[in-house]
Amino acid sequence: MKEVETAEVISQEAFGGDIYSLWLDAPVTAKTAHAGQFVSVFTNDSSKLLPRPISLCEVDHENGRLRLVYRVTGETAGTKQFSLLTEGETIDILGPLGNGYSEFSKKPILLGGGIGIPPMLELAKEFAGQGLAKEDISVVLGFRDAAFLLDEFEKVATVYLTSDSGNTGIKGNVIDGIHQYDVKGDALYACGPKPMLRAVKAEADAKGIPAWISLEERMACGIGACLGCVTETKDVDDHSKVHNKRICKDGPVFNAEEVVL
Amino acid sequence: MKEVETAEVISQEAFGGDIYSLWLDAPVTAKTAHAGQFVSVFTNDSSKLLPRPISLCEVDHENGRLRLVYRVTGETAGTKQFSLLTEGETIDILGPLGNGYSEFSKKPILLGGGIGIPPMLELAKEFAGQGLAKEDISVVLGFRDAAFLLDEFEKVATVYLTSDSGNTGIKGNVIDGIHQYDVKGDALYACGPKPMLRAVKAEADAKGIPAWISLEERMACGIGACLGCVTETKDVDDHSKVHNKRICKDGPVFNAEEVVL
Amino acid sequence: MINTEINIAGVIWKNPVTVSSGTFGSGMEFDEYVDINKLGAVTTKGVADKPWAGNPTPRIAEVYGGMLNAVGLQNPGIETFCSRDLPFLQKKDTRIIVNVCGHTLEEYLNVVDRLADEKVDLLEINVSCPNVKEGGIAFGVDPHALNEVTKEVKKHAKQPIIMKLSPNVTDIAEMARAAVDGGADALSLINTLTGMKIDIERRKFVLANKTGGLSGPAVKPIAVRMVYQVAHAVDVPIIGMGGIQTAEDAIEFIMAGATAVSVGTANFYRPNVTEEVVEGIRNYMERHHIESLDEIRKCL
Amino acid sequence: MINTEINIAGVIWKNPVTVSSGTFGSGMEFDEYVDINKLGAVTTKGVADKPWAGNPTPRIAEVYGGMLNAVGLQNPGIETFCSRDLPFLQKKDTRIIVNVCGHTLEEYLNVVDRLADEKVDLLEINVSCPNVKEGGIAFGVDPHALNEVTKEVKKHAKQPIIMKLSPNVTDIAEMARAAVDGGADALSLINTLTGMKIDIERRKFVLANKTGGLSGPAVKPIAVRMVYQVAHAVDVPIIGMGGIQTAEDAIEFIMAGATAVSVGTANFYRPNVTEEVVEGIRNYMERHHIESLDEIRKCL
Ligand SMILES: Cc1cc2nc3c(=O)[nH]c(=O)nc-3n(C[C@H](O)[C@H](O)[C@H](O)COP(=O)(O)OP(=O)(O)OC[C@H]3O[C@@H](n4cnc5c(N)ncnc54)[C@H](O)[C@@H]3O)c2cc1C
Ligand SMILES: Cc1cc2nc3c(=O)[nH]c(=O)nc-3n(C[C@H](O)[C@H](O)[C@H](O)COP(=O)(O)OP(=O)(O)OC[C@H]3O[C@@H](n4cnc5c(N)ncnc54)[C@H](O)[C@@H]3O)c2cc1C
Ligand SMILES: Cc1cc2nc3c(=O)[nH]c(=O)nc-3n(C[C@H](O)[C@H](O)[C@H](O)COP(=O)(O)O)c2cc1C
Ligand SMILES: Cc1cc2nc3c(=O)[nH]c(=O)nc-3n(C[C@H](O)[C@H](O)[C@H](O)COP(=O)(O)O)c2cc1C
Ligand code: FES
Ligand code: FES
Numbered sequence A, B: 001m002k003e004v005e006t007a008e009v010i011s012q013e014a015f016g017g018d019i020y021s022l023w024l025d026a027p028v029t030a031k032t033a034h035a036g037q038f039v040s041v042f043t044n045d046s047s048k049l050l051p052r053p054i055s056l057c058e059v060d061h062e063n064g065r066l067r068l069v070y071r072v073t074g075e076t077a078g079t080k081q082f083s084l085l086t087e088g089e090t091i092d093i094l095g096p097l098g099n100g101y102s103e104f105s106k107k108p109i110l111l112g113g114g115i116g117i118p119p120m121l122e123l124a125k126e127f128a129g130q131g132l133a134k135e136d137i138s139v140v141l142g143f144r145d146a147a148f149l150l151d152e153f154e155k156v157a158t159v160y161l162t163s164d165s166g167n168t169g170i171k172g173n174v175i176d177g178i179h180q181y182d183v184k185g186d187a188l189y190a191c192g193p194k195p196m197l198r199a200v201k202a203e204a205d206a207k208g209i210p211a212w213i214s215l216e217e218r219m220a221c222g223i224g225a226c227l228g229c230v231t232e233t234k235d236v237d238d239h240s241k242v243h244n245k246r247i248c249k250d251g252p253v254f255n256a257e258e259v260v261l
Numbered sequence C, D: 001m002i003n004t005e006i007n008i009a010g011v012i013w014k015n016p017v018t019v020s021s022g023t024f025g026s027g028m029e030f031d032e033y034v035d036i037n038k039l040g041a042v043t044t045k046g047v048a049d050k051p052w053a054g055n056p057t058p059r060i061a062e063v064y065g066g067m068l069n070a071v072g073l074q075n076p077g078i079e080t081f082c083s084r085d086l087p088f089l090q091k092k093d094t095r096i097i098v099n100v101c102g103h104t105l106e107e108y109l110n111v112v113d114r115l116a117d118e119k120v121d122l123l124e125i126n127v128s129c130p131n132v133k134e135g136g137i138a139f140g141v142d143p144h145a146l147n148e149v150t151k152e153v154k155k156h157a158k159q160p161i162i163m164k165l166s167p168n169v170t171d172i173a174e175m176a177r178a179a180v181d182g183g184a185d186a187l188s189l190i191n192t193l194t195g196m197k198i199d200i201e202r203r204k205f206v207l208a209n210k211t212g213g214l215s216g217p218a219v220k221p222i223a224v225r226m227v228y229q230v231a232h233a234v235d236v237p238i239i240g241m242g243g244i245q246t247a248e249d250a251i252e253f254i255m256a257g258a259t260a261v262s263v264g265t266a267n268f269y270r271p272n273v274t275e276e277v278v279e280g281i282r283n284y285m286e287r288h289h290i291e292s293l294d295e296i297r298k299c300l
Helices: A027-032 A078-083 A118-129 A150-156 A174-181 A194-207 B027-032 B078-083 B118-129 B150-156 B174-180 B194-207 C078-090 C105-114 C136-141 C143-156 C172-181 C217-231 C247-256 C273-287 D078-090 D105-114 D136-141 D143-156 D172-181 D217-231 D247-256 D273-287
Strands: A005-016 A019-025 A038-041 A052-055 A058-060 A065-071 A090-097 A108-113 A138-143 A158-163 A187-191 A211-214 A230-232 A244-246 A253-255 B005-016 B019-025 B038-041 B052-055 B058-060 B065-071 B090-097 B108-113 B138-143 B158-163 B187-191 B211-214 B230-232 B244-246 B253-255 C006-008 C011-013 C017-019 C041-043 C060-063 C066-069 C095-100 C122-126 C161-164 C186-189 C193-196 C211-215 C238-241 C260-263 D006-008 D011-013 D017-019 D041-043 D060-063 D066-069 D095-100 D122-126 D161-164 D186-189 D193-196 D211-215 D238-241 D260-263
Touching: A005 A027, A005 A065, A019 A078, A027 A065, A027 A090, A038 A065, A052 A065, A052 A078, A058 A118, A065 A078, A065 A118, A108 A118, A108 A174, A108 A194, A118 A138, A118 A150, A118 A187, A138 A174, A150 A158, A158 A174, A174 A194, A187 A194, A194 A211, B005 B027, B005 B065, B019 B078, B027 B065, B027 B090, B038 B065, B052 B065, B052 B078, B058 B118, B065 B078, B065 B118, B108 B118, B108 B174, B108 B194, B118 B138, B118 B150, B118 B187, B138 B174, B150 B158, B158 B174, B174 B194, B187 B194, B194 B211, C017 C273, C060 C211, C066 C217, C066 D217, C078 C095, C078 C105, C095 C105, C105 C143, C122 C143, C136 C143, C143 C161, C143 C172, C172 C186, C172 C217, C186 C217, C193 D217, C211 C217, C211 D217, C217 C238, C217 C247, C217 D066, C217 D193, C217 D211, C217 D217, C238 C247, C247 C260, C247 C273, C260 C273, D017 D273, D060 D211, D066 D217, D078 D095, D078 D105, D095 D105, D105 D122, D105 D143, D122 D143, D136 D143, D143 D161, D143 D172, D172 D186, D172 D217, D186 D217, D211 D217, D217 D238, D217 D247, D238 D247, D247 D260, D247 D273, D260 D273
Parallel strands: A108 A138, A108 A187, A138 A158, A187 A211, B108 B138, B108 B187, B138 B158, B187 B211, C017 C041, C017 C260, C041 C095, C095 C122, C122 C161, C161 C186, C186 C238, C238 C260, D017 D041, D017 D260, D041 D095, D095 D122, D122 D161, D161 D186, D186 D238, D238 D260
Antiparallel strands: A005 A019, A005 A090, A019 A065, A038 A052, A038 A090, A058 A065, A211 A253, A230 A244, B005 B019, B005 B090, B019 B065, B038 B052, B038 B090, B058 B065, B211 B253, B230 B244, C006 C011, C060 C066, C066 C211, C193 C211, D006 D011, D060 D066, D066 D211, D193 D211
16 A cells, blocks of 8 residues: 655755755655656645645655655745755655656656756666667756756756846746757756746757657645546547546646646 | 743653643643642644643742643543654643632631542642641542552642542542541641532531532533533522523532532 | 825724723723823613623633633623713724613613713614623524614614624625614714634533633634625625734725724734724825825725 | 544444544555555545646745645546555545535536546545635525535535535524435534735735635644534434544543544644544553443533
8 A cells, every 4th residue: 555654854955046955865756756756745734634746856766755845835834844844854755656758768858847847857778778868868957046956967967057136047948948058859858937938849850850848737645536527629628527637647748738827 | 912822841841540631831821820720731632623721730930840640531532632742842822720729717628529639739839838837738648549649749738538338448438438437627738529629518518618620511611702611500590590500600619508519 | 295094984083993892891991001182982881771790700701813702791881881981982083883782672872872962972772792692692683583683772762773794694785774774874884703712621611601702813704704794795894803913904804894993802902903903004005105095995 | 441432424443533534645555654455444635527737836824723725636537446446445444525626516426426436435525615606605695595405416426525614604504404404324524714914025816816725733723623513413323523633632632522533634734643542542541441432422
């Protein structure tokens, strides 16, 4: 049986701009986890009952550890409480959940926007693990302002930077980044806000290459039971028998062709 | 303005039998606190919103500290959460609330039953502070089984022990204690469960001496506003204009004559 | 220039925040915890023509995210209220709303008549207390009875009247229309939802009255929905309440259509919560460059 | 000897615990989290005669002590249900309750007819989903319509029928009587309470559907009160639900008069909660020397 795992906090680091990085000791969950999957993270606040879905930023299979990088969305938000956790404290998680990135191309372009950046790190590492050279893994990152996780990305991939403010890399979004840096590849892998994903889909169409995108929606169960988190699909879905797929169970990673954004 | 005070835990000690002793650093509240008063103690659990009224067991005016001794009433109770507090952690309290013991006789008999024992300690100390000798302060304590706080009581008063189980002092209740130990005095001061307080009132009547008793009721505000915590009175109360007094504001200590138990 | 003033039936409040009847006594008990002058209005505990003893104890039960109460409208009666409680409030720089209760129409009218010449700004008619077995409860859940009592009270009242609605109904909009057709100058909602708690160890109801009124954050989504429905059904100002404990909660009610908001149960666990709410609303307005609450009321 | 068996309209469950419709999928999704064989019964997500797409997203909002949902009864339709979901459940050692929904009476009857020859133990008729604009909602809050739909369903049903009641009514006992008069073999309650949440930063409803159904611990006191009222108004078995997350909660419903209990929202944040509730009930019985739940049902 799969169970909620009580994970111990190994370390917590503030990246600035309300973004935090949390390393958790979670051997059971880490065992089978891979890029693009997420965990349901529970608060210790009994007025906030629903789990927060957070993508895996890194998986350390060897030591049974997970890294989550997340944004605090408000002073009373559940994520605010996560940000106060310190070494040795515990937090309940359920996972790994959903289907991650499963089609690995030979010359991938990874696109991360905002808080969609962290899951690209584990993906880049998995590509590297498949034997791809740094030159063959392009990562285009779109920050709001200041960069984070750069060292980690640069170890395994060729990194191109963009930002809304212009303070990091070129001023613009990740699509601007692809164009201005003239980044080439055979498939797009993206995580970020919906407008970005729409642009990624259009870019893939224009280039005639596939795009794998990670979607977000408000969730209750995270395991495919409540039908809270659906996304519209182009065709009738085989499971739901309607034009809906569940992001938590059938995704969160979809082929951009499948879904209506 | 009176405010909720965030008190720091100085120490917590388990007395056994689900009873805990908590020393708090709460200089503002401690300043004016005295025997028979209580504090509203708030949990850190946002599903449990109402304060728990807990009597003052000791007040250390000099160092601005309060001692609360309380029973954990269940595994999911708010008091269970109090019992997990450790040194340096904080807890919100409001107080001191209510009217404590205000009539000090010359040869008092203090009667504490169960979790009504702790508030008798501060009262005994206040009597001692008024210059009464140990021999003139009689304290009859009724434990369920094992004793607690004995050393503290014996410093200031002559202590007589009873228990339900017979393992501490004589087997019986505090009234049995008065009789069997032949305790003499000019007024009764009591805190304990309602059946005990009824017996205390009857005993006082029989002896023709006054009895000051501390009552309990479920509270919401603790400050006299919600009218949740009333007790029936013999006469029409001047504030409420009906046969009701507020335990939190008009009590919790009443002359047994005033109230209908 | 931020202006937090609002207008309930011609009565201007300096800000939209009041306290819910029964959760603030007559104000006196909170005087040492909060600066009452900072409130837009004080709503008093329900008052009847004669003293009421209320229900037996226990009257209070804690539940998940809220509480149940079955105080049963204990009150000292209108005479004591007028001679003792009103003068206290009249010295404060705030509006006074007197919450009126009764077992029968006549008892309501006795209180309304008695207040005719008192310096009181608004009357709130509690037709919805779930803890009173006679009169009150029937008025509160039957649109015809509600319409009738509103008409009668309106005939007698010298102050504008606020009819306080019960949430324990199938169609809150219908109730609102019945009250407004009867002449209500404003509406307040929600009163408490009827709930029950059982002590499974003792096999007893926790409340002596068996049932009690549910209040606190747990009820907020229901209250916001009802305020929204009522704001879209009738055209009188609404005082929204039910679970408010922050300025953000208050803004939610205003966006749903409330002109003013009322803080109830939260007073019990954060005695100065109302000051925080008043200040928080001002901060929100500053942050969003809102000059008047009219800009966000019913904005969606 | 402790016996946790209960009897709903002639169907014996090994213990009184089921899951609430819509919170457990068709069981399959929970198969890796909980041993379904340990449940007294599984209640499926509502199923209609044709596939339903449900509401636009967001469908979920978190609120204090609970959640709002406006899934809008998305379901794959009865044919897929019968060919895919039912066979899965039939392999488990538990009772099967199929929750039936429709926009019109005819659509309900189509589902009921289709299930006539399937191995299904009980039908639960959802006349109370607040998220469906047509048919459903009117049935759920009008006693006459409820009585009619119950009669018609009863004519067609080969299995005993459970009518699921809406809490969004003035008089739950009247609704219960209407259903029982119409031939309901059992009742289940409560469905969700209609609520709303507004995102004050974006000035938008959090749910695309504006309103959603409130569920979770926040609603428990209302649910317990309604179960108590219904248990004292009619004489059919009741499946009690609304905010149950522990065995203690379950016992509270049983003491209020429920024969069985149903765990809903809690499945979302404690996927194996039902096993804990089953075990906890047994522990309570041991601790209190109770041999059969009959000893505590409606015991106060
Ligand atoms: C598959 C998936 C992966 C994600 N990965 C990450 C990540 O790696 N890092 C990160 O910072 N964020 C991630 N998010 C977004 C993250 O889930 C939300 O920011 C977070 O749930 C907000 O919770 P809160 O406690 O901050 O806010 P609150 O306001 O307290 O949340 C209230 C409720 O709304 C839900 N909610 C609010 N915003 C969102 C949102 N944008 N998406 C889904 N649910 C929401 C919460 O889960 C909660 O149930 C991911 C979302 C999904 C669906
Ligand atoms: C004036 C006064 C002084 C008290 N002093 C002490 C003391 O010094 N030590 C001690 O152990 N206990 C004392 N009590 C009793 C104590 O308040 C309760 O045991 C405690 O509130 C129970 O809370 P809980 O979190 O354990 O239980 P929960 O079951 O979590 O409580 C639920 C709700 O019920 C209320 N409640 C439950 N039992 C009681 C009760 N017996 N009296 C009042 N409210 C109750 C709680 O305050 C809370 O609001 C006192 C009570 C009063 C009124
Ligand atoms: C202890 C208590 C007493 C109350 N007494 C009254 C009353 O006398 N008259 C009235 O109209 N409402 C009364 N109410 C209802 C409140 O005014 C308010 O409508 C309700 O509590 C919802 O708001 P809240 O969730 O902020 O508490 C009372 C509520 C509580 C909790
Ligand atoms: C996401 C979700 C979906 C639901 N879907 C249905 C449904 O299809 N049919 C139905 O009768 N009730 C449905 N309900 C209501 C539940 O079955 C139950 O009556 C309600 O949630 C109260 O129980 P709880 O507080 O334990 O969740 C749904 C509830 C939720 C939260
Ligand atoms: S969150 Fe429940 S189905 Fe996806
Ligand atoms: S607890 Fe509110 S009056 Fe005593």
